[in-house]
Each structure stands twice: as C-alpha cells, then as structure tokens.
Amino acid sequence: MSYSTPPGGPGNAGPYGAPVQQQGWYQPSPPPPPGSSGEGKGLKRVVIGLVVLAVVAVLGVGGLALYTAVGGGSLPGAQGGGDEEQQILSSDEIETLLNGRTTALKSGDEDEFLKPFVGAAKDKQRKIFKNLRKVPFAESKYMVLKQTGDGSDEWGSDVALALDVAFVHQIKGVDVRPVSEWYRWTVEKESESAEPRISEVGGSPGASAMGNAVYYPAPWDLYNDMYVKRQAHTITISAKKNSADADRFAPIVEASAKKDLDLWRSNISSVPNTPEGFLVVLEPDRKTYIKLYNGNSFDVGWDAGQSVPMPAFNAGYSGDNDELQYGGARIKMDTSTSRFTSSTWQRGAGDISRHEIAHALIQPQDPGAYGQNEKTSIRAWVVEGFAEYVSCRFDRALGDASVRADLAGEEFSGELPGQDFELANSTVGANYSLSYLAMRFIAEKGGEEALFEFVVDHYRHPTKLDQQLQQAVGMNEVEFETAWAQYVRSSI
Template sequence: MSYSTPPGGPGNAGPYGAPVQQQGWYPPPPPPPDNSGEGKGLKRVVIGLLVLAVVAVFAVGGLALYKAVGGGSLPGAQDGGDEKQQILSSDVIDTLLNGRTNALKSGNEDEFLKPFVGTARDKQRKIFENLRRVPFAESKYMVLQQTGDGSDEYGSDVKLALDVAFVHQIKGVDVRPVSEWYRWTVEKQSDSAAPRISEVGGSPGASAMANAVYYPAPWDLYDDMYVKRQAHTITISAKKNAADAARFAPVVEQSAEKDIELWGSKASSVPNTPDGFLVVLEPNRKTYSKLYNNDGSDVGWDAGQSVPMPAFNAGSSDKDRLEYGGARIKMDTSAGQFTSSAWRRGVGEISRHEIAHALVQPQDPGAYGQDEKTSIRAWVVEGFADYVSYRFDPTLGDQQVRADMAGEEFDGTLPGQDFSSAYNSVGANYALSYLANRFIAEKGGEEALFEFVVDHYRHPTNLDQQLQKAVGMNESEFQTAWAQYVRSNIR
C-alpha cells in the first residue's frame, strides 16, 4: 500500500507520498499450495493509489496548474521584452508542437524527428517507435510553461526551456485524457533558421515534485518496448523481458476479466469505469521504482502500484470534470508473486488487487490526506482491493489474515490513515482493512459493499451515513461489531 502523507507530515515519504515502514518486520505470505516453502518473505502488494494532497491540487491535468499559478504560466516563466527581436515566437512554438502531434498520429517518423538533434534525436526515435505500439484514442503535445521569452537583442542564438505536456488517452484504459510532463530545450540560431530541440527529459515538476509529472513512462525508459494487447489489458515490458511478460500476461488478463465481471454485476450503473488497464512488468528494482517517478525513490517493500493519473481537463465542462482520468499499473516481477512455483496464484492475486484500484480510481475526487474526517479512508481503499482479490481465492485471504495478524495485539480500532503507525506491520493494517470490507459484504451484501465504496470515494465526509446505509450501523457501532468479527477470524 502506498498512501499519502502531506508535506511536512509524519514519517518519511516514499513515492507518491508513501510512508516508509518505520518499525517491525514485513510479514511473509503463506506458503504456496505445494507446501514447498517457496514464497516466504514475499513482498506484499502495495498500491501507489493516493497522491500527495498538494499533487492532487497542483498536478490535476497540468492545465489546472498552468492556469492556477497566474499569468498563464508555471512559476519561473519570464515575460518578453518589447525592445528585443522575437525569434522563438508563440506561433513558432505552436507549429513545433503541432508538427510532433501530427507526425505521431500519421506515423511519419522522419517528420517527427526533424527538429530533434544530437542524442535527443536518437532517444526520440526510440520513443516514437514505442509510442506507435500503444493504441491511443488521443495524443498531442501542449505547452505548460516557457522559461525564457524567445527573444534576443541581436536576433540570434535564442534558447529557452519548454515544459511540454504529452496529453494522451489510451483506448479503453483512460476515461479522460491524462498527461506526462517533459522539458524540451529549444534553440534557434536566427529568425530564418529552423528551431531545434537539443535536450529532452522530465519536467522539473509541479512545485518541485518530480513524482507529479508522471515521467518516465515505459516508452521513455525502454529502448525497445514489448507490448502484448489483449481484450482488457495492455501488458508492457522491455523487449529483453518479453518472454516472462508473455508468460504473465494471460494471468493479468484473466484477473482483469474477473474484476470487470464482478464490477459489472455489482456496480453496473457507475459511470466513468475503465474497460481495460495498462500494466508494466519490470524485474529491475531501480527501473521499477523510476517508472512514473523521476526521482526513483523507493519504499523498498512494495511489489506493485496503481499510479493515479490526473485528468487533463482541457475543454471539459464542470459536469464532466474528473480529478483522475485513469491509472497506470506497475509490478515488480522480481517479487515472490512472480518467482515462486505458485506464480500463477501470486500473479493473479496482485493483478486483481491493482486492477480493483484502477477500476475505482476515476471516482476519487482527490480528497485524500491525513485528516480522516475529510479524506477517503485508507481502510476502504486497501480493504476493497484486497476484498476483490481474495474473493476469487478466499483460502489465500484467510491464510494471509492469519499470517499478518500473528503476534499482533489487536486493539479493536480500524486502521488509521498512516498504516505504518497503527500496528507492528503494514500487513496487519491490510488484513484488518480486508476484514472490514468483507464484514460489510457479509452483513449487507456485495451490492451494498460496492455502493458503499463508490459513494465513500465520491463523498468521504459521509462515512457515518454510508455505513448506516450499507450495514445499518453508525461508525461507532460498526467498529464494535467489526472488532468482534476480527477476533473470531484471527483465533
């Protein structure tokens, strides 16, 4: 689990605000069915679902930030001077970006690469080839910020930095366009010269947070990208890892089918539900940690994350505006779920968990933080994902609960927002969250659980009323009844 800790809040923050485990041991899952003992010490599934509160404010779609900071530009943009000759005008920049957009759509590699020079050209060639393997419903480049005014007193040798949003929507995966932020270094030797892009990298970030720009994506990291497209999943890896990715992809697809079928039977009327999922499989821990997180910070104990992608809400009406347009799932295939002899069971478990997060992600209004009264409860977020996963393997769920709660002194209280502080292990908080969601399903029915979760995501301040509707209890009564349920299941 990865969940948010606002800047300056308690604990050490990992990627996407994930609190680093502070104490205790991380519990191993139960051994696989063949009782070989393999799988001991496996990393638990972790979800990078909930973004820092400030990221939710500043990074929503990029466009919101572009407008919010005033003056039509991000912090650091400079105004032009009338006394200088404009060499890199807004029209030149628009033409530069529109040219890349059109070339990508048409598949014209030579045209796409025309302005890139040096190592930037070589890198962009690989990115272009990778991007052409992804089924985009929409893909375009838009300026977020210009640092430098594009003018020069002598009319020559102009250089500026452009923060560029790659706005894209993957067919079936995203319910709204999302964005990845680049920084381009653009140069123009004279008014008559063609502009050149000499450097490309990730944007420095929203409010100096590199993990708010959703760079690098797999198409940036992999020189040659393997893509396996199935009915409900797009599985991506480096080409050198294609054999393993091809082996895991059918299990990921089966997991997606199960989650989608369950969601459709229990929450069919919920709008903005993804039809598919993008999943990146990566065995190198450093590369895994860097995906969608340019600073590469690593909590060290996660096996997977579902990274929420803020919607790029350009042109949407207030009625249609969403905070999140979709999610990107990444999984560490060096983790035991993928390497044990029971790997099909492990891959299914982690995939169902992460896909459950991605299914409900668009319902999140960005209301997450340390204040439990105004935020989506962590026990709802993680417990629901575990409930969906273990619903298809209840024996594994029971085994995991017993393993996670072994040696814990249960105090009868629901997990708080900071999973790392309530009990000796993060796993115990997972187990208790799972049991809370399972208790709701058993008490009120699965339809009631799904309705409860969706409504809580949308309106996190209404927990008491939501519990009353789902199980006929207020929050205090629910906690008391749930605590009795927990004790009966961990004996």
Template sequence: MSYPPPPGGPGGAYPQGQGGWAPPPQPQPGGVPYPQPPQAAPGHHGHPPQPPITAPGWPTAPHPPYPHQQPPGGGGGNQGGGGSGLKKVVIGVVVLAVLAVLGIGGLAAYQALGGDALPTASGDAQGEQLLSADDIEELLDGRSQALKSGDEDTYLAPFSGEAKDTQKSLFENLRKIPFTQAEYSVLKTTGSSTDEYGDGATIALDVAFVHKIQDVDVRPVSEWYRWIIKRESKDAEPQITKVGPSPGAYGSKGYVFYPAPWDLYEDMHVVKKAHTLTISDKKYATDTDRYAPYIEKAAADDIELWKANGPEDTETPTGFVTVLEPDRKTYSSLYGSPYVDWEAGQSVAMPTFDAGYGGDQKDLEYGGARVKMDTSGSRFTNATYWPKLVQEISHHEFAHAIVQPLEATGTFVTETNARWWVVEGFADFVAFRFDTELGAWSVRNDVTGKEFSGTLPTSAGSGDEVSTDYTVSYLAIRFIAEKSGTAAALRFVADHYRAPKQLDQQLRDATGMGESQFQAAWASYVRSHS
C-alpha cells in the same frame, strides 16, 4: 496506494492449498535473471523485514513484497533470500496531495499557480523575435499530427543531436499503444524568444504530453517534458536540442509522471489482450509473454465483478496498463513515484489533465492509473505457484485502478481522503474473492493470536502490524458483504470514494449501523476469527 508485505518477511513462500487443493507443477519463469532489489536509502520510510513464519507442508521459495505509499493501495510480494511463509506485499496508489489540495489537475494546476494566463515567450523591442507563439504552436501541433499519422520523419524533423536519437525510440514505442488521444500542449515557456546579441534565441518549453489510452483512461492524463528549443535566425528552422522531464511541479519531480516506460526502453515490448496492455523492455519479452495471460485473467475477473455488482452510475476503466520491470533502479524510477525497499508494485493514480479548473465541477480528479510490478520477487519467480501469485497481485492492483477515477475532485487531503481501511480492505476483498484459500490463510496468520486494538486502521503499521492492518481491513469489507451483499459492499466503496466525509451515513446505508456501532460489530467479527 500500497499493499503490505506478506507475513514471513524476505523469502516467504506461497502456502500449499488446503482442503485437498493441490496445483499442478508449473514451469519456472525463464529469460533474463532477475536481480534482487536493493535496500532503501538511509532515511527512507519503509517497513523492516519480518521474522519468518513456517507452516507444516509448505514449500520454501523466495517470495516478494509490495510498497507502502501515502495513502496505500494494494498488491503483494517480498524481496530477497530464502525462508518460508507468505509475506503480504504492499502495492500503492500514488496520489497527488498537492493537486488535490488545490482541487485541480494538469494544465489547470499550472495555470492556477501562475495566477493568470500561462507565461509565454514574447518579443522584445531590443531584438528580433525568432520564436513566436505561432512557431511554438506549430512545433507542438506538428509532433501531435505526425504521431497520429505515423509519419516518423516528420515527427523527428525538428529534433537534433542526442534528442533525435531518444525521440526516435520514443516515437516507435508510442506507436505501439492504442491511444484515443495523444497530443502535445504547452504548459510554460521561459527564456528569451528574441535575438538580442546575434546568437539566436533559446527557450525552455515545458510541454504536456496529453494522452488517453483506449479503455484504460476515462479522462485524458498527462506526462510533463521540457524541450530546449533554439533558433539561429529567421532563415533557420527551430530546433529541439534537448528533451527531458519538466524540472518539477509544486516543488517535486514526482508530479510530472516521468519517465513512462516509453521513455525508458529503447525497444518497448507490449502484449495486447482484451483488457490489458502488459509492457516491459524487449529483453524481458519471454517472461512478459508468460505472465501476461494471468494478468489478463485478473483484469477480466475484476472488471466482471464490478460490472455484475458495482453501482451503475460510475465511470470506471475497462482495461489496465501494467509495466513489468525486474531491475530495482529502473522500477523505482517509473512515473517518478516514491517507493520503499520492500515494495513489489504500485497503482499510480494519474490526474485528469485539466479537471476542476474553470470547467464542470463534476470533472474527475483522476483520469486513470498505471500499474507497475517488480518481477524480481518470488510472486513471479516461484516455480510452482507463480500463476496464482501473479493473479493475486494483479487482482489487488486492478481493484485500486477501477475505483481511482471515482475520487472526488479536491478530496485527497489529510482530513477528507478516503479512509485507509476502505481503500486497502476493498483491494484485498477483491483479491481474496478470487483466491479464498489465500484469504483464509491470511486471516489465520495475520489475525489469530495477534494483538488487536478493536479500532479500524487509519494506516499500515510497521513490522508485524502491517499484514494485520491489511487483513483486518479486508475483514471490514467482507463483513459488509456478508451482512448486506456484495453489491452493497461495492456501493459503499464507490460512495465513500466520491464523498469521504460522509462515512457515517454510508455505513448506515450499507449496514444499518453508524460508524461507532459498525466498528464495534466489526471488532467482534474480527475476534471471532482470531
């Protein structure tokens, strides 16, 4: 989901602390210079830069933006030049609407679209069969076992040419991740498995890399590849000559979750801490090492908040993966997720590999999430306030990641998805709980003196409306917490994710008010802060 740009537009700055708070000077991040993110391509849906907002005594330093996706989710930052003020950033959970419409995920989705069993390469009476189902299974199982044991030579044996070079770095990168499950599974084969003309057999094999990262994923998730496999003759071994993303699922490359950081980076740098894996290209290791403790602090905060106040009957992650990337082109390609030009980060929801198809109806739609952040913006480069800003965006994104697995199977469609104000309001509620000054500042700057319709937002607006819509959504969750307690607010969020159609009853359980009455009481609460 997405998080809106902070007020102030490009070049916004983090405000000085109020009420006597004054942070000590912090060292400015070093390492490789971070380029400014490019503008979105013509026609891309995004939000235009907002006019700068100034406040007496505030430092002036560039500040970054967050992304706006459908449906949005949370984070912070702004891109580009100088100025003052704080531009709230949009960070988004990218959801698979098509998967949700079908009510299925991963392998099951592929099966459902195909009708019956997955198509496989088969023999032909006209020629000699060179690639049987057993041959394909042996290739897949061999890579899975070699990855598990750390046998690089065996893993690479069937790859040839350029594919061998890229798979060598992929293998070494994957070995840096604490997987509890990592295996290759066939999705679909196309082409001829027989030697009809004496030139061997060649097939395209769509492969799911099914994986589960320790503490991060509550169910296995997948990334989809296409392997080109050729076998010259019965006396020759099958060779994998080309590896790339599966060409698309449901008409879009965005549903194959390629590339992951292990595909992009020749040498992937991984900082492992108790609740986080923070990943970047090795050339950005100095900066990644600097940011990682603050990302870890935010993760520990969010997990402890949920553990202490969240409902006990929820299956939620206890760790997070975060990819830090300053190059805008590389950042925008991660996981194949859509983005907008002012985006600073996303929480990308990863569907469970085979939930909801021929299995338990209680299977989870999403097995986990992957967070990515654009480190070229001032939330990471602000010389004085970057530690607080890095924690702010991390608190917001991790809040999304915690509750995403609660999403009920098949619910993420237009009429039945979790309400935007609940999704975004919760993420901001978590972020501002750990930075009350920033929360108070956001209310003053996003609500005071601004037009207010008195209706709960259904999406982020545009321009100046974006920050206001996020902040009044934050006030909705804060209103529930002040009226009924933090535990009641978190229970409300969890219940709503699991059964979005039951909002009225969920509000009655949390506040004693139905939807209409709650909206009126919330509107009065917002106006009391304006």
C-alpha cells in the same frame, strides 16, 4: 496491498492527509522488520503501492489548469522583451513545433516527427516514437504547460528557452479521460531566419519541487524497444528483452482483469467513468521499476507493485465532467519478487494483479478532495480493504491464510486502521488484513452489492462515512467499529 509513501507520515500521497513535499507516496507504515522483507510472514508484508502524487492534493486538477500553480514562467508569447530586443523565437513557431509532433505521431511520419530534434535528443525520440506507435491511443497531443524565457535577444541571434510540455494522451479502453506526462524541451534558434531546434528532452522538473509529479518516465521513455501485448481487457507492456516472461504472465493479468470487471458489473449496474481495460507494466529490474512514473523516486524496498493514479487533463473540456479528477491509472509490477518467481507464481501473480486492477477500476471515482482532517479523506481501510476483498474474493483460502499470518502475535486494539496505517496497529500486513476483514464483514452483514455501493459512494463522498455505513449495514461508525472488532477476534 496498494501503497507506499514518502517519509514523514501521511500526506504526500494526497488522499490520506496533508500534502508534503518530496516523493508523493502514501506510506502506511515503516518497512517490515528484519527477516520480513515483503516475501516472508504473510503475503501482505509486501506492500503493493498505490502512488497518489502530491501534486493532485496541492493543485486538484490536471492539464493547463496546473499552469499557474506550477508557477514562475509564462506561456508562449506571454513575456515580451524590451523595445531594443528582437523576437527571434515566436509563439507561432512554438505552436508549430508542438502541432507538428502531434500530427506526425498520429500519421506515423517518423521523419517529420524527428525533424526538429538534434543530437542525442533525436536518437532518444526515435526510440520513443517507435514505442508510442505501438500503443492504441484514442487521443495524443503535445501542449505547453510552461515557458521559461521569451525567445527574444538584444543582438538578434542565439536564443534558447525551456518548454514544459504535456504529452496529453488517452489510451483506448484504459483511460476514461485524457491524462498527461510532463516533459521539458530545450528549444534553441540560432537566428531569426534559422529553424528552431529541440536539443534536449527529459522529464519536467515538476510542480512545487516534486519531480515525480510529472508521471515521467513512462515505459515508452525507458525501453529501447517496447513490447506490447494487447488482450481483451489489458495492455501488458515490458522491455522487448523480457517479452517471454511478459507472454507468460499476461494471460494471468488478463484473467484477473476479467474477474475484477465481472465482479464489479455483477454487483453494481452502472457507474459512470468505469474503465474497460487496464495498462500493466511488468519489470524485473528493480531500479527501472522504481523509475517508472516516479522519476528519481527512492526505493522503500518492500513494494511489489503499484497502481499509479493519473490526473485528468481537463483543458479544452467543459461541463460537469470537468469535476473528474482522475482519467485512469497505470499499473506496474516488479516481476523479480516471489509472487512471480516462486513455484506458486500463478497464484501470486493473480493475487497482485486482481488487487492492483481493483484500485485502477475504482480510481476515477476519487474526487481528489483531500485535507489534513481524516474525515475529509477517503479512508485508507476502505481503499486497501476493497482491493484486498476483490483479490481474495477469488481465493478465500489465501485471504484466510494471510489474515492468520499477518495478525499472529499482534496486539489488536479494536480500532480500524488509521490514515497512516500505523495508529491502531504496528505492521503494514496487519493493517491490510484488518482492512480486508472490514470489507468482508460488510459483505457478510449487508450483502456484496451493499459493499460495492458503499465503496463507490465513499470514494465519491468521503465525508459521509456514517451515513454510508448506515445504508450498508445499519450501523453508525461507532457501532460498526465495535461489531467489526468482534468479527476480527472471531476470525483470528
């Protein structure tokens, strides 16, 4: 299971409809009815969220290309005061602030990194600096997205401005291209001869009033002391106080990643921009889990995990790769759910890990070309069905049990799940299981290699579903849906 989205139907998420303001989730269907809170009938009652943020649907690109759409402000030096005003805080000084933090972070010079911060901002940045130094970055730098205020003053003193700053970073083995997290710095300068100071740091207000479009806060922002466990294919993160649980779950997360990668490589020989590893945050506190990468997002109450797509930060790059919309993904999982607390926690943790890692594995293939017309978007049943197929590929009994539980008592219309996961059937669990059966049907009909090739090609070219089904199983869309419906009825 992968996602959840904001109220109002499809769209906030990007891939499954027109952009809607607000939280930027994809919500396939309402929460389960009373008594089915995600831990009851069928494992698929728990929606494991794939957050596809609306900013991608609105803007389509990452990095400085977002600047004009974020709107309203100016880059350093772009605004000038009147003739009577003095330039107190210059664009060169702002550039020095950013470059200095970039250099100090890379070198590990904590004192230099903290030098311009004051007050509570300094204490907070000290913790963030220590946390960031635990992460294996291939690239990390600070860049201005937007400036509010021009640093000039009629009286030659006391200026303050707001900088929306992108923390551009690429984690070794996890990201195929740099991604970004957006901060807002309040920069002050008392006089022309004084040093600029950063008095406040928080998440950027975001683009188009969508506060969660900034991928803030990351775990390094939330945790006073961040625990990082590196393994061959995974980086598992938690708060230091939860490190014992992280150590217990991390081997299962790692084993799940290896299984997913081995399955991928055995079925599809060479796919550009395939991640080699995955970052997974394990968090038992529900409020903290909800905040991660989403800011002040609401709690739908029934998601157990999410794979959060991270748009590529394209500034400074050239060539065909600039078409790449996603640089990677961030996985977070709520370890307070029964998947991690029941007597069968090894099975539950493996199931959710394989599912979310499957989403992250294929995420860079998503072209980000979304619209209101379903035929222009990646089909939800392909996205969720693929992740479920990968997960259940290693536990067929679990898949069969989920199908029976999720479809028991359901009125099956014979239609593939729609983009909002409500059009054809009434529950989230049913739609996940039906999507899983669609993938399993393709694999059994055309072979597993045909299934993987179908999914990758559909991600890249969502408008060509008919041709893709012809290639995979020798059927057009109508024929496929009819044959699949018969397969579903024989499987219940």
